[in-house]
Amino acid sequence: MPGCFCGSDWSVLIPMDKADYIIASYLLETDGDLEEAADALATEQSTGTWTDVPGEGEARERHGARVVKVTKQGERDRPSLPTRFAPQGEAPTARTYSWGVAEIAFPHINFGPRLPNLLSAVAGNLFEMGAFTAVKLLDLELPDEFLSRFPGPRFGIEGTRELLGVFDRPLAGAIVKPCVGLGPRELADIVYQAARGGLDFIKDDELLADPAYNPLEDRVDAVMEALGRAEQETGEKTMYAFNVTDRSDRILELHDIVVDGGGTCVMLNYVTAGFGALRMLAEHTRVPIHAHRDFFPAFTRSPSLGLSTKVFTKLSRIAGADQLHIGALAGKLYETDDEVLENVAACMADLDGLKRSMPVSSGGQHAGKVPLTWRKMGHPDYLHLSGGGVFGHPDGPEAGARSIRQAIAATSESRRLEDAAQDQVELRRAIEYFGEVLY
Amino acid sequence: MPGCFCGSDWSVLIPMDKADYIIASYLLETDGDLEEAADALATEQSTGTWTDVPGEGEARERHGARVVKVTKQGERDRPSLPTRFAPQGEAPTARTYSWGVAEIAFPHINFGPRLPNLLSAVAGNLFEMGAFTAVKLLDLELPDEFLSRFPGPRFGIEGTRELLGVFDRPLAGAIVKPCVGLGPRELADIVYQAARGGLDFIKDDELLADPAYNPLEDRVDAVMEALGRAEQETGEKTMYAFNVTDRSDRILELHDIVVDGGGTCVMLNYVTAGFGALRMLAEHTRVPIHAHRDFFPAFTRSPSLGLSTKVFTKLSRIAGADQLHIGALAGKLYETDDEVLENVAACMADLDGLKRSMPVSSGGQHAGKVPLTWRKMGHPDYLHLSGGGVFGHPDGPEAGARSIRQAIAATSESRRLEDAAQDQVELRRAIEYFGEVLY
Structure with a gap:
């Protein structure tokens, strides 16, 4: 042969x-x-x-x-x-x-x-x-x-942490929910609440980009104003990822709208937009890229066809993803924990000096999942990204955000969340509402 | 609920x-x-x-x-x-x-x-x-x-036919094989032979774009010179699709290299490049776009996951594909003839006045497949695209091209290919080499 x-x-x-x-x-x-x-x-x-x-x-x-x-x-x-x-x-x-x-x-x-x-x-x-x-x-x-011919992530884990000034714990983040249908002001209002509660990171839903009902330029103005107010009150920064997904020749224009408006992060649905679009954006960007992988399971989920998520994650990092979705441990998505950990490894492994992509744990996350996720990750270099786990907290987004920070603080001190919840009402209410804590 | x-x-x-x-x-x-x-x-x-x-x-x-x-x-x-x-x-x-x-x-x-x-x-x-x-x-x-907010194909079936001056029969085309590893001159030499044999259309392999060993600019020069010579001899035009696949911000540059060099068609691997890249190119292009769908079965082939090829084909047309791969009837690919015909229907159906994409039948094609393909298509508005069926003809690319044109001519006159082959040696040799004629 x-x-x-x-x-x-x-x-x-x-x-x-x-x-x-x-x-x-x-x-x-x-x-x-x-x-x-x-x-x-x-x-x-x-x-x-x-x-x-x-x-x-x-x-x-x-x-x-x-x-x-x-x-x-x-x-x-x-x-x-x-x-x-x-x-x-x-x-x-x-x-x-x-x-x-x-x-x-x-x-x-x-x-x-x-x-x-x-x-x-x-x-x-x-x-x-x-x-x-x-x-x-x-x-x-x-x-x-x-x-060596790919620059890879421009910011990665270190760059994202430096912009926030947070180095020793997982980042606490949230996806604005609901997102579809809200105007810039309404959206900025709930973003303000979540930022006051102590989130490091907030992002657009992947379903929101630059539609007529919530134009990106107006959203950047409203959100950055709201985050500025929150930072004055808390003394902490919150990074916001604005979704710049569009046809290829519009993506860089949208990036410029974000950065010129003071925005601190851009998000790309890089599977529907294309790996080539992510690479293009990575060469151009002045802020970290939050890489959202919606659509990908269409070609990874079959055991007999397509790509493994491990290969897919590796290629995403090479293309320049600073923050990269890797599924969720004990989450609501289809991947097993082993598969999720392979994705994390692809973010972190040595690749000819390319910066590491920050793994983003997302899909059914809330305060009660912090201990298990941190333990299985084995390190704090990831972004814990909730949706309903913050914005669906029974006492609102600010309480939801606090519950996540409280869970992270307790876990970093090796305390059980149920103990910390004795005198931290937001955490207690989160545990009651979202169900048992996973270790 | x-x-x-x-x-x-x-x-x-x-x-x-x-x-x-x-x-x-x-x-x-x-x-x-x-x-x-x-x-x-x-x-x-x-x-x-x-x-x-x-x-x-x-x-x-x-x-x-x-x-x-x-x-x-x-x-x-x-x-x-x-x-x-x-x-x-x-x-x-x-x-x-x-x-x-x-x-x-x-x-x-x-x-x-x-x-x-x-x-x-x-x-x-x-x-x-x-x-x-x-x-x-x-x-x-x-x-x-x-x-109505999508321009769709700029040329489509009618535009492609007008550029070639061929209106009443399927177009005869071929993919240059081998393509990977050939320099511009070597490639232009076999393109010249195939054009002399009467092909309407020739294209780059999807594996060739703008690599160091065969830079696009040099290839455009060499191929267009060769096609000019062939046209002077045959009096017929041959369209050549140059592959402009690259990361998003390079695609339009490559398009301009092709058109400025006299090229008549661009090709995009639009699934690996992204639908958004195809849409961008369609808004910009000055020549027809040959849309190559490699990678797509990774998300269409599972019966339980992803997209149907019918949806995929419809979206490709909306994005602006002038010539669109639809698989092959009785071909070597996985799709059944019924699925292929659904793809053809998606190219041709009424879609708010969008131009129709020219269906490209490709995958194990040669002269002996012309009668069956034309009969099942039910119309001549498609491109019969061979690879080995032209470049692997035992007497070379010129004979391979002639065998396809002879098969098309015989079929248009309702003659059996075996009869036409009595006095058409290229067709006879193709039938002997590639196997039985399918009706």
């Missing part, structure tokens, strides 16, 4: 420089031979051809993707995904479907330091190849030579 | 103006009540809140998404997708999972005419809600009031 060195340790046996290659690991399933399937993928996604062209041998040498290793892991009696060759709902045939992990090395000279083009290579046409009945990109190993 | 008018005909029973709403149809599956699940989706994706805020009633009235109809279709004894609440691989519990179709109306005042923001609303956070064990957006019904 040309180009396939299956089962080998490629660094020993293949005459190629690791610095020139990105190694992609895939889950593959096929009714044919697994090694041939891996080879077909490598060929299709690089120098695929049926013909002889002068000089092709040399081009294939430099530009061809190579199968590094194929590890068969099992067989199934029916396909994980439907294809025209194995329609869903049909009775299982006598066929078996082999599945396993294939590692494939892609020369990064083929696409250069461009995320959309990297994705087209390692996660493009391969998903529609009828010959595969499962195909999922599990991980990417990126050499420093490739990573 | 507030906000839910399940099982009703909303246009009669709900006091709202259809022009103000987008109707989204979802496949939903849940271990709870299906109508409650639909209501939770509508609330989460619009005015979701746990709290009372002054004026909220009015905001909810104008901005809340509403469940229009829920049709339960069946039950399953295990979840279609894993969640933290129903991990994959566990023995099925006593639970049942209900599934069916929910129609939900979203006020478009919430996001305005912005595709990334539309997606965040109708296809955002909902995919990660642990309460759903299947969630797929099946269709979007878009009122003219919303559509």
Whole structure:
């Protein structure tokens, strides 16, 4: 099988420089031979051809993707995904479907330091190849030579902390709820209350950007005025992430509206806007980027298709996300705690000196989830982001914000929240309302 | 259940103006009540809140998404997708999972005419809600009031045909194979051969954009010179789609390089680049946009998750795709012929006067597939796009191109290809090499 060195340790046996290659690991399933399937993928996604062209041998040498290793892991009696060759709902045939992990090395000279083009290579046409009945990109190993061409997050954990002057505990944040339908003034009113309660961070809902009923420019004015008042009273800063999601050529304009109006953070729904838009914004931004990942589970949640959330998180950090959603421990979302912790690791791991993205824990969060989240994280470098857990507190947003800060303070002193709640009414009311404390 | 008018005909029973709403149809599956699940989706994706805020009633009235109809279709004894609440691989519990179709109306005042923001609303956070064990957006019904704010394709079928002067038959096209690794001159050489053979259209592979080994500017020069020579010999034009995929702020620069160099078409990998990037390019472009959909099956191929290809195709047309990939009939990709024909219908259907996108049939195409494709399409308004079917022809690209034109000519005269092949050697050799003719 040309180009396939299956089962080998490629660094020993293949005459190629690791610095020139990105190694992609895939889950593959096929009714044919697994090694041939891996080879077909490598060929299709690089120098695929049926013909002889002068000089092709040399081009294939430099530009061809190579199968590094194929590890068969099992067989199934029916396909994980439907294809025209194995329609869903049909009775299982006598066929078996082999599945396993294939590692494939892609020369990064083929696409250069461009995320959309990297994705087209390692996660493009391969998903529609009828010959595969499962195909999922599990991980990417990126050499420093490739990573060094991405600036990555401009602020990251350290930059976000410095802007706030908070260094030794998780940040307390909230998503304005409700957001859709409120005008700038109404929204600024509840933001003021939450900031008075001690939040470090507040953000637009992902559903709000620059609509006619709440134009971004007016919202920046109203919110920054409200936060200024709150800061005078509390002596603490609150960062606000304004959503600048729009079609690509509008994003930088919206960023400028935010920063010119005194705004301290911008938010991008970077999956619906595109990785390329996040990269663009990261090169331009003067404030941290809060990266919201709505839509992503459409291509990560199937066990048989798309990308792992770990790869997705890694790419998001490389693209320049300063603050990055990673799901929630014991949350209301679909990911298991193990998957969430893999996402956190992708934010924190060493990546050729790229700044770390601040993990944002979000999805069903409230005061009672602080102890468990902090314990499982194992460090305080994350943003605890509530929605209803602050704005739905029975005594209002200010009390909701206080309940989160009280939970963080108690946990940092290794006190049980139920004990701290004895003389902290906001925390007590939060526990009563949102349910049991998780440790 | 507030906000839910399940099982009703909303246009009669709900006091709202259809022009103000987008109707989204979802496949939903849940271990709870299906109508409650639909209501939770509508609330989460619009005015979701746990709290009372002054004026909220009015905001909810104008901005809340509403469940229009829920049709339960069946039950399953295990979840279609894993969640933290129903991990994959566990023995099925006593639970049942209900599934069916929910129609939900979203006020478009919430996001305005912005595709990334539309997606965040109708296809955002909902995919990660642990309460759903299947969630797929099946269709979007878009009122003219919303559509009228999108220019759509600038050229479409008619514009593409006019630039080529070809009106009464499918267009014959090819993807340069191999593409990765060739320099500008080598690539221009085989493009020249294929153009001499009579192709209407040739394009970059989606894996080639503006890499160091084949810079776009040099490629434009070399290819346009080669096409000029071919046109002088054949008297026919060949359009070439240059791939301008890059991070968002580079795309328009690359477009300008193409057009300033005399290029006649630009190509965008618009899924990895983002819908917002396609929309941006469509507002700016001076030549047709060839929209390449690599990556999309990552969120369309699962029967339980993501978007239907029909919705995806509709959105691509609205974003401004002049030529749009729709899979291939009897092709090598995963989609069934019925799904492919739904995509074609989405290119052609009446959409408030938006131009039609030219369907691009691609994936395992060669001369022998012309009769079946044309018959199933039912009209000649499409681009028959081969890769190996032209560049892998045993007698080279010029012969490959001729074989496609010969197949189109024979089919337009209702002749069987085997008969036409008696005195047309390129067609005969194609049939011998690529296998049987499909009718």
